[in-house]
Amino acid sequence: MTVLRAATYNLRQLRDDQGALAEVLRDLAPDVLAVQEPPRGLRGRRRLARLAAAAGLVPLVVGRGARTTALLVRPDLPASGGRAIRLPWRPWSRRTLTRRGLAVATVAGVQVISVHLPLTPGERRRHLEDVLDLVDAAVVGGRPLVLGGDLNEPPDGPTWAALTQRLVDVGLQAGPTFTARNPRRRIDALLTTGLTVQQAHRPSGDAPGRASDHLPLAADLVVDPLP
Numbered sequence: 001m002t003v004l005r006a007a008t009y010n011l012r013q014l015r016d017d018q019g020a021l022a023e024v025l026r027d028l029a030p031d032v033l034a035v036q037e038p039p040r041g042l043r044g045r046r047r048l049a050r051l052a053a054a055a056g057l058v059p060l061v062v063g064r065g066a067r068t069t070a071l072l073v074r075p076d077l078p079a080s081g082g083r084a085i086r087l088p089w090r091p092w093s094r095r096t097l098t099r100r101g102l103a104v105a106t107v108a109g110v111q112v113i114s115v116h117l118p119l120t121p122g123e124r125r126r127h128l129e130d131v132l133d134l135v136d137a138a139v140v141g142g143r144p145l146v147l148g149g150d151l152n153e154p155p156d157g158p159t160w161a162a163l164t165q166r167l168v169d170v171g172l173q174a175g176p177t178f179t180a181r182n183p184r185r186r187i188d189a190l191l192t193t194g195l196t197v198q199q200a201h202r203p204s205g206d207a208p209g210r211a212s213d214h215l216p217l218a219a220d221l222v223v224d225p226l227p
Helices: 018-028 041-054 121-141 158-164 206-211
Strands: 003-010 032-036 058-061 069-073 079-086 101-107 110-116 145-150 188-193 195-201 217-223
Touching: 003 110, 003 145, 003 188, 018 041, 018 206, 032 101, 032 110, 032 145, 041 058, 041 069, 058 079, 058 101, 069 101, 069 110, 101 121, 110 121, 121 145, 121 158, 121 188, 145 217, 158 188, 188 195, 188 217
Parallel strands: 003 032, 110 145
Antiparallel strands: 003 217, 032 069, 058 069, 079 101, 101 110, 145 188, 195 217
16 A cells, blocks of 8 residues: 655745754654745755755655745655646736746656646636646546645636546644644635545644745545555
8 A cells, every 4th residue: 555645835936944844744744745835046946955855855846847836745755747737827917927837757656736826717717727637637537646836816716616527635623724823714724536535734832834825734644545
């Protein structure tokens, strides 16, 4: 039986207490971490690599087309197919100022996708189309998948509706994630297919409130055997 601890976390570009952030990640002990808002640029990638090392992880997909997403993994896990996918960007529009992307890889036989969807509904809908292409390919192919990300939308929105038609909402067990100091909104998601959920949780205590403006979500997932 293969158990994968998957987590998702908006790091707010490491603007907050990095010591607290490293503490949260060590306590969370993910096998694979879907990151949103990693620090950008060459210096940012180096800072993220240092944080990953402090948490016992290594970067798998960082920078380039992944842009506002990344994937970190435990170094002893088999990982392949790491790639960054650029999402549509309209530089002439004042509402699409942020270039966004997806980070995708296969970790321990599970396809993992990190997403960070836009704030505006129209752009979020366009980016969701690219996400659903990946999800549908996994569902049709019968491949286990976990999607983690900041959806920038509450669970009664159309993005959640489209995703939960295809995937199981793991984070429902854990509760709201935003803001970290006073979590009342659930805009961060862990969703799966082809996996059995053992448990899902979000951390509590002082350190998560100092580490970022979001709380992370984590879940222990069992890869279901093929029939």
